[in-house]
Amino acid sequence: MFEGLAKRIQNVFAPFGSKGLLKQEDIDQFLKDLRWLLIEADVSLPVVNELVERLREKLKPQTGIVSPQDYLLKTVYEELTALLGSYRPLKVNPRGISLYVLAGLQGSGKTTTAAKLGYFLKRNGKSVVLGAADPYRPAGAEQLRVLASENGLYFESFVENGKVDIAKIQSFMKKSLHDVLILDTAGRLHVETDMLQELSMINKQLNPQEVLLVVDAMLGQEAANIAKSFKEAAPVSGVILAKADGDELGGAALSVAYVSGVPILFMGTGEHIRDFEPFDPNETAAMILGI
Amino acid sequence: MQGKALTPEQEEELLSKLIMADFSLKKAQALLEQIKEKGNNVDVIREVLLSEAPPFEPLRDTSVPSVFFIIGVNGVGKTTTVAKLAHMYAKQGKNVVVVGADTFRAAAQDQLSTLVNRMPVTYVGGERGSDSGSILYKALLENPQASVFLVDTAGRIHTSRALIDELSKLIKVGKKFSEEFPQEVLLVLDGTQGIQGYRQAMSFVQGTPITGLVLTKMDSTAKGGMIFSIWDELKIPVKLVCFGQQLDDIDFYSPQRVVDAILGNNGGGNND
Ligand SMILES: Nc1nc2c(ncn2[C@@H]2O[C@H](COP(=O)(O)OP(=O)(O)OP(=O)(O)O)[C@@H](O)[C@H]2O)c(=O)[nH]1
Ligand SMILES: Nc1nc2c(ncn2[C@@H]2O[C@H](COP(=O)(O)OP(=O)(O)OP(=O)(O)O)[C@@H](O)[C@H]2O)c(=O)[nH]1
Numbered sequence A: 001m002f003e004g005l006a007k008r009i010q011n012v013f014a015p016f017g018s019k020g021l022l023k024q025e026d027i028d029q030f031l032k033d034l035r036w037l038l039i040e041a042d043v044s045l046p047v048v049n050e051l052v053e054r055l056r057e058k059l060k061p062q063t064g065i066v067s068p069q070d071y072l073l074k075t076v077y078e079e080l081t082a083l084l085g086s087y088r089p090l091k092v093n094p095r096g097i098s099l100y101v102l103a104g105l106q107g108s109g110k111t112t113t114a115a116k117l118g119y120f121l122k123r124n125g126k127s128v129v130l131g132a133a134d135p136y137r138p139a140g141a142e143q144l145r146v147l148a149s150e151n152g153l154y155f156e157s158f159v160e161n162g163k164v165d166i167a168k169i170q171s172f173m174k175k176s177l178h179d180v181l182i183l184d185t186a187g188r189l190h191v192e193t194d195m196l197q198e199l200s201m202i203n204k205q206l207n208p209q210e211v212l213l214v215v216d217a218m219l220g221q222e223a224a225n226i227a228k229s230f231k232e233a234a235p236v237s238g239v240i241l242a243k244a245d246g247d248e249l250g251g252a253a254l255s256v257a258y259v260s261g262v263p264i265l266f267m268g269t270g271e272h273i274r275d276f277e278p279f280d281p282n283e284t285a286a287m288i289l290g291i
Numbered sequence B: 001m002q003g004k005a006l007t008p009e010q011e012e013e014l015l016s017k018l019i020m021a022d023f024s025l026k027k028a029q030a031l032l033e034q035i036k037e038k039g040n041n042v043d044v045i046r047e048v049l050l051s052e053a054p055p056f057e058p059l060r061d062t063s064v065p066s067v068f069f070i071i072g073v074n075g076v077g078k079t080t081t082v083a084k085l086a087h088m089y090a091k092q093g094k095n096v097v098v099v100g101a102d103t104f105r106a107a108a109q110d111q112l113s114t115l116v117n118r119m120p121v122t123y124v125g126g127e128r129g130s131d132s133g134s135i136l137y138k139a140l141l142e143n144p145q146a147s148v149f150l151v152d153t154a155g156r157i158h159t160s161r162a163l164i165d166e167l168s169k170l171i172k173v174g175k176k177f178s179e180e181f182p183q184e185v186l187l188v189l190d191g192t193q194g195i196q197g198y199r200q201a202m203s204f205v206q207g208t209p210i211t212g213l214v215l216t217k218m219d220s221t222a223k224g225g226m227i228f229s230i231w232d233e234l235k236i237p238v239k240l241v242c243f244g245q246q247l248d249d250i251d252f253y254s255p256q257r258v259v260d261a262i263l264g265n266n267g268g269g270n271n272d
């Protein structure tokens, strides 16, 4: 992911090679080019506009600097790393089992990601349970059960009579000797207010260590709206980008990170259980800018 | 019908509206040029958009039997669309065979069979990991009475050549029975993925004879502007629009409704 953006962004910096000075009109031209580039990279338009305004405030005309290009690169790099957040490990409950709730749009990749994250944590020595909490998707629990059993993870269903059984989750967590419970919730749209309400209730009653928003890296302009609505409905603490193998521009990633204000923690890069890796914001920003 | 010239603010506003409706930048700019020539007027804008929108084309379901393939990237709504179409044709009294040719994803077969098990349709599936071509072969061979075969396929990322090739193999199985097969290869595009759908279509057409598009998840705030670019470049029409998870949340595509939603003349939904 981001390779396409990296390739194109070089052209925006190129004209400012070694001119020795940077005038206001150069800055204006640079920002104009950058704006079109970000739009073409599928970053949501309101996010593009805000980003460009933030850069406009930061960038000042320069005289006698060795390389205006380096100055521009450095400023954009700082902005990008601020936007992408910094790497941190998942929060752990010191007093018992850690609960990670996965939420997101229909088909974004939650169930697959639950298994991938579980497998990742298992390889790091944790005892992991995948918990089914999606009453709506036909065979959704079965999908999670199959993935758990194929990958040596524990499985528990918390769906009773077409509902998520919160009390069952609570009592399971009280008794459990496992390290981690990953809760796979139903897909919901950012405009389905009753479904967002349900998510909000689950989180209020369970108080998880992490609420992870699983987003499709292939999202278009909707990315900003999605991040905003989920953030309002639940205490989203991190983002997992699924299907990063389907996108080379990274526009949705930038939009979601910007609007949610929480870091991207992991990235899914394929359908297989091992196609999953921690996300490193600094490395990514450097890669995008080719530095 | 002649409108006033656009102010720079109005130009910017219109361009923003089109970009946020998932038009490509190139297409949005071209439309803006056309509108600038004709003047700023809501009727002008609507007329320009309508003249550029893909036209309505009905499903090719008149020959008996017809075979439809439902294809697309992961999680866009293929399986749900197959169930919706099965429901639609079963209600019309057609003899429907649903073919579960996704042998890759965990519980894909259970998902589809659960969705259709209360419908008066025939379901033909197979074990996970088994050959999808054999499932289709078996379905076509054993159901001479069918009027329509709806084939659900595994999700695949458009840049994965191997998986796209596998899809053409599946289509070849159909050809063994009749040169007319498949009547439809429907590429499902997730509305929330916006302009990415354009890139998916551009990739899938290389090797797959796509006959139409299905736009899903239009119960979101997505508007589907990418179908304009797909029509420009590939002349692939849109056939169906889906707007929810229930079996009835599907309708034929209508250029008027899509344009109205883009311009914000209704709640943004297609389910009026
Ligand atoms: N290529 C690719 N496919 C992925 C990735 N993550 C998930 N998928 C696929 O995306 C599709 C949808 O994934 P699910 O895990 O079922 O999505 P979900 O969010 O649980 O879906 P609902 O429960 O219906 O809302 C499946 O075909 C997955 O195999 C990824 O990183 N790359
Ligand atoms: N809101 C909404 N959800 C939809 C729509 N169509 C499908 N979905 C949901 O999207 C999710 C994925 O749908 P599927 O039909 O499993 O998608 P798929 O393309 O078959 O997925 P894979 O086989 O994993 O590639 C499910 O939760 C569906 O209920 C729609 O029009 N609107």
Ligand SMILES: [K+]
Pocket: B218, B219, B220, B221, B222, B223, B261, B268, B269, B270
């Ligand atoms: K809509």
Ligand SMILES: [Mg+2]
Pocket: A110, A111, A112, A134, A137, A140, A184, A185, A187
């Ligand atoms: Mg799921």
Ligand SMILES: [Mg+2]
Pocket: B078, B079, B080, B102, B108, B152, B153, B154, B155
């Ligand atoms: Mg499917």
